[in-house]
Amino acid sequence: MTNQDPIEKEIALSSATPSVAPAVLKLDKCRIMADTEVKSEDFLLRWYGKPCFPRLDLSAITGTEKCGKTFFTSMLMACCAAKNVLELERIREEPLKVMWFDTEQSRQSTKSILTDRVYQLGDADEANFFVFNVRACSCQERIDYLVAGIETYKPDMVIIDNVSDLLSSINDPEASAQLIDLLMQLSTENDCNITIVIHLNRTGEKRGLRGWLGTEILHKAFDVYYCEQIEKTDVFSVEQTFTRKYRINEQMYYKIDDNGLPVITTKPNYQPRNQNGQYMSNKPEAYQIRSDKATTFNQKYIIHNDGNAQRPWEWNLRPLFSDAFGSIPSLPLENLQNQVMKLSEIKQPKYYEKVFDLAVGQRVISTTMDKHGRVVAVLIPS
Known part of the structure; x- marks a missing residue:
């Protein structure tokens, strides 16, 4: 075998396919x-006609203590068996298999909810339900059993109710x-949807899920x-606060009937009383401001109601x-806050929060997630 010229050897090495x-x-x-080739999006349910609770992804349910979170999960489970439950609709014709991983309640409560609520709401086949009470288990055991x-x-x-456990x-x-x-x-x-229940922070702010875990969710x-x-x-409500795709603007209101089952109702017209027992305005607090305070804000975004002593002025939220x-x-929430406070001449962040909630309630804006996983606000078309 002839000796290879050093230059030829270098050329041969440079043309070789590099390792990966x-x-x-x-x-x-x-x-x-x-x-x-990827699977098309596959949603399990519809709510007010909009697809929700997708496979291959996570959903979350939140709220303060005793606010109806388990009632809502009961509706979801029942809808996996029945075609329709209140405003929920199962998309596929065939029933779905559901696994309920209860970390919070007693075994008696878990069974009662399953038999007296879920099975009563939906014509369930027990073979499609896998219900586990793991309250007595350690954190690591719960994870191992869940997997x-x-x-x-x-x-x-x-x-998973509650994921914090x-x-x-x-x-x-x-x-x-x-x-x-x-x-x-x-x-x-x-190929499943995992819905996780988590409490709100102590402040009760509905955009604030509890702890670092809530931030990750x-x-x-x-x-x-x-x-x-x-x-x-005695009325409960459920609303969608974030979504990556299908925004559901409707808010569901329900009561609990004599059989302990949820039934649809309308938004209550609750009018609070003051300490003297007199009726107060049931308008959001952002409206309940003395007329002389209106002059401290940018008048471009103020509507004056002449002759109305109860509500002499209000925010014109759409143009603002x-x-x-x-x-x-x-816009990221912080950027939107800076812009609105600058335009409106609002000085206090806490007051801005009231105006923000008012805009959400009047369907002027909504919140969602952008492609980077950040919480952002979007303007709802008028």
């Missing part, structure tokens, strides 16, 4: 291109991120639903928020 790192080979399997249950029973919908601390950033990553992986690998969930009991009434957005389709 093993990590890059695995990464390439995750690559998305225009001709990549085993999903991988074994292959449910279409998994409800899977961690020893909901303010542990690393553990919170690892748990949400695990749930996302489970939903993807097992807001970043990763496809849609979020807020449950509430209307003050001083339209000007704040300008030509930008969505």
